[in-house]
Amino acid sequence: xxxxxxxxxxxxxxxxxxxxxxxxxxxxxxxxxxxxxxxxxxxxxxxxxxxxxxxxxxxxxxxxxxxxxxxxxxxxxxxxxxxxxxxxxxxxxxxxxxxxxxxxxxxxx
Amino acid sequence: xxxxxxxxxxxxxxxxxxxxxxxxxxxxxxxxxxxxxxxxxxxxxxxxxxxxxxxxxxxxxxxxxxxxxxxxxxxxxxxxxxxxxxxxxxxxxxxxxxxxxxxxxxxxxxxxxxxxxx
Numbered sequence: 001x002x003x004x005x006x007x008x009x010x011x012x013x014x015x016x017x018x019x020x021x022x023x024x025x026x027x028x029x030x031x032x033x034x035x036x037x038x039x040x041x042x043x044x045x046x047x048x049x050x051x052x053x054x055x056x057x058x059x060x061x062x063x064x065x066x067x068x069x070x071x072x073x074x075x076x077x078x079x080x081x082x083x084x085x086x087x088x089x090x091x092x093x094x095x096x097x098x099x100x101x102x103x104x105x106x107x108x109x
Numbered sequence: 110x111x112x113x114x115x116x117x118x119x120x121x122x123x124x125x126x127x128x129x130x131x132x133x134x135x136x137x138x139x140x141x142x143x144x145x146x147x148x149x150x151x152x153x154x155x156x157x158x159x160x161x162x163x164x165x166x167x168x169x170x171x172x173x174x175x176x177x178x179x180x181x182x183x184x185x186x187x188x189x190x191x192x193x194x195x196x197x198x199x200x201x202x203x204x205x206x207x208x209x210x211x212x213x214x215x216x217x218x219x220x221x222x223x224x225x226x227x
Contacts, residue, residue: 043202044218
């Protein structure tokens with residue numbers, strides 16, 4: 001079955017601490033993986049695409065095909081990182097996404 | 110680039126009326142648009158996939174006669190909630206996938222429309 005799992009509903013860390021938001025997936029082919037962020041009262045915004053191999057706002061994510069994971073990491077969390085984070089998967093040949101249930105990140109002062 | 114707008118941003122209507130929500134890609138051509146529903150503190154639930162010039166593909170459990178989708182051009186898709194009832198109250202979000210190669214297979218989201226049916 002095709003699935004995206006974000007095991008943590010809520011993750012609280014202190015400012016300056018490292019952050020890792022977990023995402024595991026189940027897909028039979030070669031998926032595209034994404035991280036989207038939703039700040040309070042704002043739309044979903046694309047944060048990262050795995051094929052871009054970029055770092056946005058200090059966040060990085062590496063696709064680990066062996067572990068079928070695409071964890072989002074940041075070495076030093078900032079208060080403005082507090083938001084809802086969604087991991088999403090797109091199958092090859094389709095634009096349709098499968099979303100995880102999301103993880104709310106709270107960065108404490 | 111890759112901006113998606115939705116109109117209206119919120120709407121209150123009486124039970125039994127129909128409500129139309131527009132989704133526009135402002136600076137790119139969107140061959141595929143998606144409609145989602147988001148309940149409070151929950152993830153997005155895909156309702157349907159809309160391709161320009163063809164019938165929408167609905168997800169299992171979504172009533173196509175209830176939620177009419179039209180994708181008349183490469184920049185506009187509409188969702189009409191027909192004979193709305195209080196249980197249809199929700200946050201409706203659209204997204205668009207771009208035609209341009211650099212933006213392919215990436216969805217760009219609108220700001221959402223909050224519907225309240227009294």
